[in-house]
Amino acid sequence: MISKSILKHFEHKHHEHLAESDVYNAYKIFFGTLVSESRLRIINLLRSGKKNVSEIMKELKMDQTSVSHDLSRLKRCGFVNVEVNGKFRYYWLNEETIKPLIELIDKHMSLYCIHILHNMKGGKEK
DSSP states (O other), X not given: OOXXXXXXXHHHHHSSOOOHHHHHHHHHHHHHHTTOHHHHHHHHHHTTOOEEHXXXXXXXXXXXXXXXXXXXXXXXXXXXXXXXXXXXXXXXEOTTTHHHHHHHHHHHIIIIIHHHHHHHTTOOOO
């Protein structure tokens, strides 16, 4: 069952009805954003602060088209913010929602998921 607060928030803000199935589609968009390794790498890089596209390309050894495409998706979904300073666009994590969420995901993974990778690589369950 979907949290009614999501539906109420949308309907209050947009003055239209939203079907429960639409909320599941929004979940798919959100979690789909996290499926991409390159977007996860960008998110983790931006944890250390603002970066422009050139800095991201250099640090992650990615091409400009891929970085720009990933940043566009991250921005559209509210994962990152952007500001223009001269000829550069600087990106940083959404401090209000995404940064604490990523920290919570890190905690969850360290407790419940990282052992799966260890086991897949031939480690023994403790």
